[in-house]
Amino acid sequence: MEEDMLRRRADAAGGEASDAGSLAGLLGCVAAGDRAAFRRLYDLVAPRLFGVALRIVGERGLAADALQDAFIQVLNQSARFDPARGSAEAWLVSLVRYRALDIVRGRRREVLGFEPAEAPLEEPDALALLSADEEGAALRTCLEALAAERRRLIELAFIDGFSQAELAARFRLPLGTVKSSIRRGLLKLRECLGR
């Protein structure tokens, strides 16, 4: 079946370049009100997006909340997705990350003493997974050109949802130093990626 094929292909490639076109196509169908396409999209990307949300919020129930909110937004905003501006994958990941970040930001205010989960130590070849396509490979090259600590700040913020204050605590750096180090790192990335 076509659906199985899509899924297998996505699994095989870790969901990168090979299904980029089909994700954008599915979003187009969702925008046109196709409920079956909405379901296919969910089946195709939910495990990846759930992984991303779970890493940030650290709890399955909250990660499910983030995904639910994000998919409601996908349905309401799919017409706003513009393939010319970026990949469907990046758009979906962003929706989920913002919801997950909303949750941890809210939770930090509500629950006194909430500590984010300890982030795993970085493995030597951690960035190898990025090299599956051109965009990822370029990002890897540019990340590896950054000073190790600066790169780690950016990874922990993006992947694990660490706030600046948490990064400052973790690296025992003043908050202002964390902020300016991240900003310098981001400027270098922009320059290195050249777009």
Added chain:
Amino acid sequence: MSGSGDERDLAAAEYVLGTLDAESAEALARAAEADPAVAAAIAAWERRLGPLARLVPPVDPPADLWPRIAAATAPATPPRPRFFARAWQSLGFWRLATGGALAFAALLAGFMVLRQPARPPVGPMYMASIMPMGSHKPMFVAEMRPGRGLMVRALAPMTVAQGKAFELWAKPAGAKTMTALGMVPASGRRVRLAANVGDGTELMISIEPARGAPGGAPSGPMLYEGRLTRVD
């Protein structure tokens, strides 16, 4: 790129990275709604940093997640505001509704004792899509798990007149008066309200003075409504 343009681009980068505080992030998201240049800067950073998400291993989501999403996005049964408003005032309606609800609950309880599968550890989940009276487009979503409060949010940023705000009200099944649950931000930020209301509770949102309705009863028009129903 000019100095202020660079500053704006860095703010967009920090927004995508997730290191802006909640208020600045909210302000930037609002700016992106109004200013295509901000939206484009954000999209460019999403494209640059997006591949980092591939470093996270996929995890299968809970099996009940798709049913929840399907329920939250399903076109709702059409509400009947005029009948609803008239019936609301009528004692007979409430006698009937209460009797009916009790009988149904008893039936359901019996049914569930027989049919109850292994219960998920988080407890039941209740949800309401809160829609404008006479329309099917959800504007707010409320979710509740017993003991975890009621999470409410506008699905998209909304505008409300200066000095006014949205207030959420509950009318539990069978109750005659409305209880104020709290203010719901128009920005779309999620709030957790310390409410513990049950299945079938009617949730309504009115426009009130920014600090809430004086005297604990709604003073403004009820604009949105939805019914809390169990979804798992």
